[in-house]
Amino acid sequence: xxxxxxxxxxxxxxxxxxxxxxxxxxxxxxxxxxxxxxxxxxxxxxxxxxxxxxxxxxxxxxxxxxxxxxxxxxxxxxxxxxxxxxxxxxxxxxxxxxxxxxxxxxxxxxxxxxxxxxxxxxxxxxxxxxxxxxxxxxxxxxxxxxxxxxxxxxxxxxxxxxxxxxxxxxxxxxxxxxxxxxxxxxxxxxxxxxxxxxxxxxxxxxxxxxxxxxxxxxxxxxxxxxxxxxxxxxxxxxxxxxxxxxxxxxxxxxxxxxxxxxxxxxxxxxxxxxxxxxxxxxxxxxxxxxxxxxxxxxxxxxxxxxxxxxxxxxxxxxxxxxxxxxxxxxxxxxxxxxxxxxxxxxxxxxxxxxxxxxxxxxxxxxxxxxxxxxxxxxxxxxx
Numbered sequence: 451x452x453x454x455x456x457x458x459x460x461x462x463x464x465x466x467x468x469x470x471x472x473x474x475x476x477x478x479x480x481x482x483x484x485x486x487x488x489x490x491x492x493x494x495x496x497x498x499x500x501x502x503x504x505x506x507x508x509x510x511x512x513x514x515x516x517x518x519x520x521x522x523x524x525x526x527x528x529x530x531x532x533x534x535x536x537x538x539x540x541x542x543x544x545x546x547x548x549x550x551x552x553x554x555x556x557x558x559x560x561x562x563x564x565x566x567x568x569x570x571x572x573x574x575x576x577x578x579x580x581x582x583x584x585x586x587x588x589x590x591x592x593x594x595x596x597x598x599x600x601x602x603x604x605x606x607x608x609x610x611x612x613x614x615x616x617x618x619x620x621x622x623x624x625x626x627x628x629x630x631x632x633x634x635x636x637x638x639x640x641x642x643x644x645x646x647x648x649x650x651x652x653x654x655x656x657x658x659x660x661x662x663x664x665x666x667x668x669x670x671x672x673x674x675x676x677x678x679x680x681x682x683x684x685x686x687x688x689x690x691x692x693x694x695x696x697x698x699x700x701x702x703x704x705x706x707x708x709x710x711x712x713x714x715x716x717x718x719x720x721x722x723x724x725x726x727x728x729x730x731x732x733x734x735x736x737x738x739x740x741x742x743x744x745x746x747x748x749x750x751x752x753x754x755x756x757x758x759x760x761x762x763x764x765x766x767x768x769x770x771x772x773x774x775x776x777x778x779x780x781x782x783x784x785x786x787x788x789x790x791x792x793x794x795x796x797x798x799x800x801x802x803x804x805x806x807x808x809x810x811x812x813x814x815x816x817x818x819x820x821x822x823x824x825x826x827x828x829x830x831x832x833x
Contacts, residue, residue, distance in 0.1 A: 459484045459501075460511040474529035478553050481510050482576070487754070489611070491559075493572040495520045504755055505611075505748065520569035527563045527570040536657040541565070550639035550655070560615075560641050575611075577641045581623045582616055588757050589620060592793045593742065596703075597624045602739035602764070603696045605683075607708045612744050613757060614705045615641050615681075621703060622679055626651055631676035636666040638681050649677075656681075667691040671698070680704040686721045693730075696737035710797060710820055711741045711762035712782045715772055735773035739764050745797065747804070747818050750811045756804060758818070760797045762786055783820075798825045805829055 481491055481501055490502040496517055498509040515522075530551050531537045540547035546564035551574070553559070560575040584591055596604055604621065606614045619642040625631065631649045638656035645651075652673075660666035663680060664687045670678050671694075683689050683704045695702050708714040715734065722730045743760040762768055767785045776782060786796040797820050805815040812829060819825040 458498075458509045458511050460513075474526050475553060477512075477515075477526070478574075479556055480512070482553075482557055484510055488576055490576065491572075491574040493518055493523050493526050494566075495523050495569045495571070504752070505746070523570045523572060527572055530561055530563065530572065530574075534658070537563070540657070548638055548656075550641070558641075558643075560639055578616070581619050581642050581644070583623075584620060587613065587616055587620060588759075589617065590759065590761065590793065590795075593621065593740075593761070594624050595793075596621050596740060597628045599701050599739050601696060601699050601701050601737075603692060603734075603737050604701070604703045604740045604742070605706060605714060605738070606703070606742045606744070607706045607710075607714045608744040609709065610707060612746050614744065617742065617744065618679065618703055618705060619644075622651075622677075623647075625649065625677055625701075629676075632674055633677040633679065634670045634673060634675040635679035636660065636663055636670070636681060637679070638663075663688045664691060667695065671695060671700075675700065677701045677703070682706065683718075689718055689721055693733050693737060697733065708743070709745075710743050710760055711786070712776065714741050714743065715782070731773050731775065735769040738772070743797070745818055747801070747810050747814055749809060750814070756809055758797055758800045758804065759795065760786070760800070761793060761795050763789060763792055763794050765789060765792060796820075798828075801825065802828060806832060 477499065478491065481499055482488060485501060485503060485508065487503050488501045492500040492502065492507065498511060498517055500507045500509050531549060534549055537547040537549050541563060546562060549561045551559045551561050558577040558579065560577055562573045564571055584594065606617045608614050622644060626633065626644060626647045626649045629649055633649050633651040635653045636656070637653065640653050640655045644653060654660050654666055656663065663684065667680065667688065668691060678695055678700055680688065680692060680702065683692060683706055692702050692704060706714055706717060708717050718734060719727050719730055741762040745758045746755040747758055748755050762782060767788065768782065771780055771782050771785055783796055786794045801815045801819055802825060804810045805812055816822040816826055
């Protein structure tokens with residue numbers, strides 16, 4: 451197998467006939483077997499097939515198949531979509547669609563197909579066949595306390611590709627193993643497959659099982675769940691129903707593409723009109739339990755990436771910051787620093803620990819820091 455840092459990897463594709471049609475299943479299996487720790491497969495016209503390893507794209511050289519043509523990427527997209535009429539309609543109407551795809555006995559994928567410059571491009575996220583655990587993801591063990599919550603909102607946030615779905619899966623599996631609850635998930639698409647353990651769990655997929663997050667959420671409130679998992683809070687209506695669900699005794703887990711705890715609160719509040727924002731702050735302050743934010747940083751030895759986790763936990767001080775808004779001496783960052791004994795932590799504090807432990811280098815730490823200048827001053831004495 452090729453090393454992650456190599457410029458290209460070569461694989462044989464015995465079932466590629468050279469007649470202009472790619473055997474998609476064979477192509478996917480060959481790419482997955484070419485190198486370890488692949489996170490994504492990417493197909494783009496004018497480029498060879500590519501895999502992403504530790505955040506770096508690596509071209510895959512296949513005999514008889516060099517740069518993909520528009521016809522070849524269109525064929526790959528068609529093979530992946532199959533007879534999914536909703537996906538075809540979404541691709542035609544909106545220019546992109548999300549689907550799940552399984553390669554029997556090999557892997558599952560979360561797939562996004564989109565139109566660019568009139569042709570199809572495909573990005574496939576590899577989904578682990580097994581649900582990871584806290585140790586595998588380097589998550590703080592005390593986050594297992596989420597399973598003890600009776601109600602409220604738990605949010606996992608971060609940039610695309612930061613591992614939000616994996617963290618949500620771990621938290622949900624913890625509940626599933628410890629509690630005798632009815633759990634409903636609403637996902638786009640379904641990623642990790644959860645079996646019934648102590649809990650009874652139903653997984654619903656957008657478009658194939660329900661037309662929208664909002665519709666599925668409103669239905670869920672009539673389906674007697676204790677726990678509801680919403681893949682992503684994308685719009686005002688979804689946020690509103692999540693707040694309502696938490697206020698009526700449900701535990702809701704969801705995600706947002708936001709960079710830290712403060713920006714998560716800001717994103718939720720700003721989804722509403724200025725006239726509504728004071729009320730939304732009050733409702734969010736009363737219902738949130740955890741905001742877990744994560745970033746993936748390349749290790750110093752380039753042999754992988756390490757997660758950095760920020761944890762905001764509900765207590766009187768953090769609730770006040772959300773309800774009344776951040777101000778001098780009353781920021782969420784200060785509240786997290788003061789709440790370390792309660793299990794809270796903030797990005798730059800965690801990054802400083804990794805730099806001092808030589809897990810990441812100083813330049814990387816400053817690049818990913820929330821306040822690079824302040825972190826640089828703190829670490830200056832060490833260098």
